[in-house]
Amino acid sequence: xxCHLKPVRRSCLEKIFPRWFLSSRALSGAEAVNALRPFxxxxxxxxxxxxxxxxxxxxxxxKRLSVYLENLQKPGFKSLKPTQLTFYVRETxxxxxxxxxxxxxxxxRAVKFTLHTRDLLSTVLYILNSCSxxxxxxxxxxxxxxxxxxxxxxxxxDRPIKWDKSYYYFTGFKDPHEDLEQVSRMETTLTSWLDxxxxxxxxxLRNSLPLRRELDRLKDDLSQQLxxxxxxxxxxxxxxxxxxxxxxxxxxxxxNLETLKNAxxxxxxxxxxSGMSAVGHVMLGTMDxxxxxxxxxERLPSYFDLQRRLMLLEDQISYLLGGIQVVYIEELQPVxxxxxYYSLLxxxxxRLVKNRIxxxxxxxxxxxxxxxxxxxxxxxxxxxxFNIPSLCDPANxxxxxxxxxxxxxxxxxxxxxxxxxxxxxxxxxxxxxxxxKFYKEPSVSSIQMVDCCKRLLEQSLPYLQGMHLCxxxxxxxxxxGDLCIPWNWKDGEAIK
Numbered sequence: 051x052x053c054h055l056k057p058v059r060r061s062c063l064e065k066i067f068p069r070w071f072l073s074s075r076a077l078s079g080a081e082a083v084n085a086l087r088p089f090x091x092x093x094x095x096x097x098x099x100x101x102x103x104x105x106x107x108x109x110x111x112x113k114r115l116s117v118y119l120e121n122l123q124k125p126g127f128k129s130l131k132p133t134q135l136t137f138y139v140r141e142t143x144x145x146x147x148x149x150x151x152x153x154x155x156x157x158x159r160a161v162k163f164t165l166h167t168r169d170l171l172s173t174v175l176y177i178l179n180s181c182s183x184x185x186x187x188x189x190x191x192x193x194x195x196x197x198x199x200x201x202x203x204x205x206x207x208d209r210p211i212k213w214d215k216s217y218y219y220f221t222g223f224k225d226p227h228e229d230l231e232q233v234s235r236m237e238t239t240l241t242s243w244l245d246x247x248x249x250x251x252x253x254x255l256r257n258s259l260p261l262r263r264e265l266d267r268l269k270d271d272l273s274q275q276l277x278x279x280x281x282x283x284x285x286x287x288x289x290x291x292x293x294x295x296x297x298x299x300x301x302x303x304x305x306n307l308e309t310l311k312n313a314x315x316x317x318x319x320x321x322x323x324s325g326m327s328a329v330g331h332v333m334l335g336t337m338d339x340x341x342x343x344x345x346x347x348e349r350l351p352s353y354f355d356l357q358r359r360l361m362l363l364e365d366q367i368s369y370l371l372g373g374i375q376v377v378y379i380e381e382l383q384p385v386x387x388x389x390x391y392y393s394l395l396x397x398x399x400x401r402l403v404k405n406r407i408x409x410x411x412x413x414x415x416x417x418x419x420x421x422x423x424x425x426x427x428x429x430x431x432x433x434x435x436f437n438i439p440s441l442c443d444p445a446n447x448x449x450x451x452x453x454x455x456x457x458x459x460x461x462x463x464x465x466x467x468x469x470x471x472x473x474x475x476x477x478x479x480x481x482x483x484x485x486x487k488f489y490k491e492p493s494v495s496s497i498q499m500v501d502c503c504k505r506l507l508e509q510s511l512p513y514l515q516g517m518h519l520c521x522x523x524x525x526x527x528x529x530x531g532d533l534c535i536p537w538n539w540k541d542g543e544a545i546k
Contacts, residue, residue: 079123082170088183093137102382103493103523104138104158110524111135115165115177122170132166139181240539241511243525247533248513255517255531261289262530268296275303277314282331284321284385289530295320295336302340312350321385326353328378328391356388363395370402372409374417374451377435381492383420394421398440405444414451417458430454432495434462468496475503482507483514487532490521494537502537509541 093112098105118133138158163180167173171188178185269281283292299318303310317331324335324346332350334343364376378391386394398421419436428450429437436451436458476499480488483506490499502521518532526534 079119079170082119082174085174085188086177089177089181092139092181092183097140098138098158101138101158103495106491106493107523108137110522110526111137114524118165119170119173122167122173130166132164134162134164136160136162137181240509240535240541243535244511244513244533247525247527251517251527251531251533252513253531254527254529258289258530261293265289265293265296268293268300272296272300272303275307276310276318278318279315280317282317282319284319284333286528287320288528292320295334298340299334299343302343306344306347309344309347312347316350323387326350326357326388327380328383328386328388329380330357330388333385333387353388356392360388360392360395363392363399367395367399367402369411370399370407370409371419371451372414373412374414374419374436377418377420379420379435382431383422394423394440398438401441401444407444407448409448414455416462417451417455418462430458430461432461432497433465434458434460465496468500472496472499472503475500475507479503479506483511483519484516485514485519486516487518489519490537491523491534493523494521498537502539505539505541 093108095105095109095112098108114133115135118130121130137160139161140158161181163176165173165176167176174188175185178188272278273281281296283295287295313332319327319331319333320336321333322335322337323333324338324342325333326346327333332346334346367376368374376395378386417436418434419438421438421440423440428439428442428447431437436454438447476488479485494502499521514533518530520528520532520534521537522534523536524534525536528534
């Protein structure tokens with residue numbers, strides 16, 4: 051009855067996958083990770099330090115991809131829900147071929163694809179081809195691969211197989227198109243997503259309440275004991291993880307209280323490495339042992355001296371550029387240590403002194419600029435500050451700033467107006483939905499937040515009462531019960 055299906059299916063598969071795939075062995079988990087190295091290199095968040103919004107999108111997508119790959123390797127799995135992912139792919143040597151979608155001036159482009167594969171090998175191939183990355187290294191490393199021309203193995207067809215419904219009825223396989231249609235409706239409808247995830251979030255939030263109270267207590271006690279300005283976290287670690295970090299700092303304070311008091315008046319940030327940040331925050335690397343933390347607190351007086359010299363350098367640059375203020379915006383710039391930022395400023399200052407630009411004194415007062423090490427030309431941010439490369443040509447810099455000065459002032463004025471509206475809408479939303487906490491991720495702009503809040507206020511959403519709501523780029527329920535929804539959420543009938 052089904053003898054005619056096998057040759058037909060193989061013929062269709064050959065249109066999508068290279069012939070060698072059909073006779074190749076399955077990949078192990080380690081081999082899959084190795085095969086995806088070109089992909090990880092092209093999308094790794096660390097390469098998007100100057101682009102926090104794109105960095106966050108890639109971080110979230112990599113987490114979801116990791117879950118998908120782990121589920122594929124679980125014994126006895128039957129089928130997975132189609133998973134739609136978005137990545138910003140950096141321009142590299144192997145994905146800069148002709149005929150692709152053009153890259154932005156920042157050197158990356160957005161790629162969207164939906165995974166509904168059944169094994170690691172087909173998943174890896176689909177990801178690489180979706181991002182226009184070579185799969186030659188997979189062909190050469192597979193022991194059962196037949197030698198084929200590279201041209202045949204470089205890209206899959208974008209047209210998926212669509213079997214007759216009788217095929218799924220008789221074989222027992224799940225129709226992926228039905229899943230895709232359902233996921234499309236669910237993921238793009240706020241009320242449906244809350245219906246499916248609200249109870250789970252409430253349960254997680256209730257379970258986290260004792261730990262949240264413990265976190266607040268530990269934070270207050272340490273802040274008072276060490277006379278700190280604040281304690282913060284760079285990453286979105288869970289409450290239990292944060293409590294553990296504070297306990298660790300508390301134990302250190304018991305044995306080295308006088309040394310730790312060197313941080314009086316500072317903000318402590320738990321992050322990936324120890325040191326002092328560009329804005330003067332004390333960074334405690336979560337992977338470092340107490341010995342490294344102690345050494346850092348001992349060196350704080352010398353850091354304060356370097357910080358004073360850095361501020362003087364900023365003032366000297368400002369004087370040479372007509373009074374424009376040099377600022378460091380944590381949300382929009384890569385995390386730099388104080389030493390790294392001082393070096394960046396020093397290089398820029400030396401170039402200014404060598405190539406003196408004739409700006410009228412104080413003519414640019416009220417304007418702001420951030421300095422970065424990108425190789426790109428100067429630009430004006432939508433928030434009103436100038437992005438200036440440290441190796442920018444002085445003549446071009448003068449022309450750019452003077453021609454964009456008025457637009458920069460207009461953008462800064464609009465930013466302040468938007469901030470007022472944003473705060474008013476946040477307060478109104480918090481009150482209407484009786485939210486315990488309402489916040490946004492740093493990569494969500496004020497314009498996006500305003501648009502999101504205006505539409506939220508038109509809704510009736512009982513699941514939000516007493517919840518912690520975060521405006522993000524994706525739907526998710528965090529491990530401690532925080533609800534994350536995309537700023538551009540949809541409601542009602544999903545648009546396909």
